[in-house]
Amino acid sequence: QITLKESGPTLVKPTQTLTLTCTFSGFSLSTSGVGVGWIRQPPGKALEWLALIYWNDDKRYSPSLKSRLTITKDTSKNQVVLTMTNMDPVDTATYYCAHRRLAAGARFDYWGQGTLVTVSS
C-alpha cells in the first residue's frame, strides 16, 4: 500500500525559504521507473506542477519556478524534500507530493493529502 504525507510549516513570512518534506511508504525511490513530484494549488485555483525527482536522481523543475526550487531525496529515510526560496503571498497554496510511475504511461498515481502553506507577514 503506497502512502505519502507532506509536512512542513503552515505559515511562512515573505522572503523566507519554505522547506517541505514528503514522507512515503509502500515503495522505494531506488526502484527503476519511480519518481516523486510536488504539485501545488492556490485556494480556488488550478493545479500547478513544481518539481520531480526520479530513482536515478534525475530532477525536473517547472521552468517558471526553477530558480527558486530545489528537490532532493533521502532514499534511506523514504523522504523527498522541496525547498522554495523567496516566498511571496502568491505562493500561498496547498502543496501535494505524489508518486510517479513511468512504466506503460507516466502518471501520478498516488497523492498525499496535501499541506496548506500560507505566506503572510
Next chain:
Amino acid sequence: DIQMTQSPSSVSASVGDRVTITCRASQGISSWLAWYQQKPGKAPKLLIYAASSLQSGVPSRFSGSGSGTDFTLTISSLQPEDFATYYCQQANSFLPLTFGGGTKVEIK
C-alpha cells in the same frame, strides 16, 4: 512552454447525462496525457493515463481518447459522485508536466 487548454471551464449536467471534456496541448505530446478528478478539500485522483488507459479501480463509465494535441475525457452516464473538477496533465517527462485549467462538472 507547453500549454494545456481545457474546455469548457464548467459544465452543468444531470445524473445520467453523457459529459465530454476536451484538452488541447500547444504542441504534440503523442499519448502522454493523464486525467484527474478532484473533489473539494481532497487530493486529485488519477482516472486515465496514457490518454486512454483506465486506472485500476476507476469505473468504466470514464474513458479517454486522443493523441497528438487533442484529447477528450468522457463520462458516459454521469453519477452523483462524479460532480467534481477534472484536470488534464501532459505526462511527457521531457517537457514541463503542465496541468490544464480544470473543468468543473456541476449539478444542473
